[in-house]
Amino acid sequence: MSAYILRRILYAIPILIGVNLLTFTLFFVVNSPDDMARAHLGTKYVTPAMIQAWKREHGYDKPLLYNPSASGVGRLTDTIFFTQSVDMFAFHFGRSDDGRDIGRDIRARMWPSLEIQLPVFVIGLAANITFALLTVFFRATYLDLAGTVLSVALMSISGLFYIIAGQYLFAIVLRLVPISGYAGGVESLKFVALPIAIGVVAGVGSGTRWYRTLFLEESGKDYVRTARAKGLSDVQVLFRHVLKNGMIPILTGAVVVIPTLFMGSLIMESFFGIPGLGSYTIDAIQSQDFGIVRAMVFLGSVLYIVGLLLTDLSYTLFDPRVRF
């Protein structure tokens, strides 16, 4: 078991290096250190010496990927790419354009994001699976047809509509919750209630359909027919057999998202003024702060890979056939 985990972690390293190489190429080759220096120093009265000084100060005075003037391993390590990547792997994200420590900001903003995303995930999953089981239970009736049509309609509506309409209805017309903002502690509940509800509703259409297909496929299998032939009722078959066997595909889809819940929701957070990682990212994108965007890309990839690892580990818990 531990050997397996170790192997998986080692396997993650080349992927993270790949992610780093890609983001590095995107950010540094097209937007070279010279450009960055000029962007920071402004366009007026900038001398080449000032650019050099800025680059030295920020550690950008080395070659990008390959240093021919160094010797041995130094040819690869004495470069911007290597030093930047090492910093990334150590989770030293450096400073943003306005001089704040990115790592500290991320640690502080992670919790509001999680406060919305975790309930959305849990409630959403429960709601999707419940609705899907209901449509499968009533399959080939008008109830099933109505449910299917409704879920197609729900998933055809833009996510922005749910947010805008929800905010308008509940915050502006009914005044049940504040329009936007955030407060710490118990106070935060009234700020996050609406985003959570919207998040669940926005996902219920596609989620229900996804799980419905999954359960339908499962209930077409032979063991279901055997169970029915044995005289088990529909309810027993559905909850004791189909749901249990459906756990594996459910896990494949669900566990991988759990770590990425930290990343927050870009749109929702900026609409509701939640100081989470999603609005952090969107602000960085809009103010073109490459340092933050790069850190978030790296963090997102790490979390995704952790999610893949968790998925494989969760199989050992739920699928007796998988053993290490």
Added chain:
Amino acid sequence: MPLSFSFWGHAWSVEWVVLWTDALLYVLIVAALLLGLYIRRHPPLLGPWSRVARSPMAMGAAVILAAYAAIGLLDSVHVRLPIAPLKGSTVHYYSPELLSVFDLIAGPLRTHTEYSYSAPFATRLYTQETVRLPGGQTRREYPRLKYGGAGLKSAADLGRDVRARVARALAEAGAAWLAAAAALTWGLARRHRCSVPQMARRCLRGDTEVPWRTIGLTFGVVLALGWSAIALCTHYHILGTDEVGRDVFYLSLKSIRTGLVIGTVTTLVMLPFALALGISAGYFRGWVDDVVQYVYTTLNSIPGVLLIAASVLILQSYMDRNAGLYDTVAARADMRLLFLCLILGITSWTGLCRLLRGETLKLCEADYIQAAKAFGVSHGRIITRHVLPNVMHIVLISVVLDFSSLVLAEAVLSYVGVGVDPSMISWGNMINSARLEMARQPVVWWPLASAFVFMFALVLSANLFADVVRDAFDPRTKGRGGER
């Protein structure tokens, strides 16, 4: 521009401009037509399609999709109109404004711009303004619109005028519909060798192979809505005007092209990658498989929106530094649209690639491919003759399923600020520029509502169509017969 020339036949000449996305759309249409011809001549391939054609839901959705496609395609033929030459000069100059055939048809819709917001069917502006009275005094009032309801003597006539116009439009649309239906029934009767009344009865009962009743009904609804809109839109702003006074109905129609381009060109761009890499990974295995898996795991692990955002930011800074590359604003916006499609393609090909890899792995165990290998058929031939045709259903299913999510993604990306160019008309930009007005009293709801409704109709019909296509092509659902 890759291609541009002028027609001199008319009294006025225009310069035909082919934008990059136009060219790709044309390629797509030609490819679809060729594929259609090919399928027609191969009955086994026709099977799933005829199942799609028998589904009322799919055909109803197809009518709506066709209406969208027609507008989108008219909007994809671009021209530049000439500027009146100076006296004595023989040199022709063309306007820097790029117009499409749709713009030319929509003529008044495009040019009837007001000063600011106005509600649907309004005759006055939404905002108050200070007007100068003849006596030199000033007064705050809601000024009369320049074009909206301009033909009315008084605002009280509005309801009557609208009703009269709608009634006439509906009568005309009904006549047109009847003519079309009669022609269709006659054609069907000839093909099925029965009398026209007999055929008409069968159509009305829904007793035909292809669900003509549903097609006719949907077409009738589209025709009635479209005809009334056309009759009204030159006299009123039927969906109101936006912040700078542009007609929202015109904007909603113009956005169709943007949505269609994002939904289709993205797929066109990513297909070659996904096909080549997915099939070769599954077919050759070994190190090829390792490399391909590594590439798609890496790309997949980067959060999609962030990768898109990073790429678009970089493109933007590149474009800002090389502003001279584009001769019109539209060409610049088009370049950004194309690039957005490329980036969306790069982030979205991994799913299809993984499916293709798995399917190819499975196929390679099949007897006919083992036999082909034993006979010494070359790799290239096995892939093109035996593997490719047998994975096409996966490609088709994922293409139609992706379309709607791409259309929806455009709106979200434009909201984040990394979508299409701000100067390009799209549903995302409409939503983005109007969402702050929700806090106003009375609320400015029409730009948002129009964008959402137009987007919803497109995405819903695409989803319904995609569902039927998936069921018809997925071999796993074949055995389940009537089950949806």
